[in-house]
Amino acid sequence: MILTIEEARDALRLDGTDNDAVILSLLDAIPHYLEVTTGRSWDVDPVHPMAKTAAKCILQLWYYPQDPDTDRLGKTIDSLMVAMTVIGRTLS
Template sequence: MTVTEARDYLRLDGTDNDGVITPLLSAIPDYIETTTGMSAAQQATEPLADTVSKFLLALWYNAEGTETEKLERTINSLLKVLTAMAVAPTE
């Protein structure tokens, strides 16, 4: 995900928050790989990984938000699916 896509997803105007967004975007692939075993290369071709990335960005960016508990539950469920996909044998 690019910084521009992240700003669009977070509904932010301007570049004022890019200094916060950029390191969050950098951390997401490593976080997903650490928690699921799905490599960055696998994540790049998996649409569900893109969805989880957006949810993680929203959670980390708005850590004090009102919907954090629901978002955490959703993320955890999606990470479980990605874990199963990462360990499933490929054909």
């Protein structure tokens, strides 16, 4: 996984474990989304810092789809995907 459950809870500003099942299912989907979008696997150790940042943004967007910042977050994710695609081409 790109993010731990603790990192995910922190990114979502959640306390407790009540929502862990939902969070874990989203965390499982993020590596596949990143790979399909950028053409590269990002869940290798050590995880690239930009992959962690993108994962946190995607998690926030998917967990809070009605948030007022949805458009801004979507644009941020799009920019990160473009940058990660370029980076992915240079990494071996």
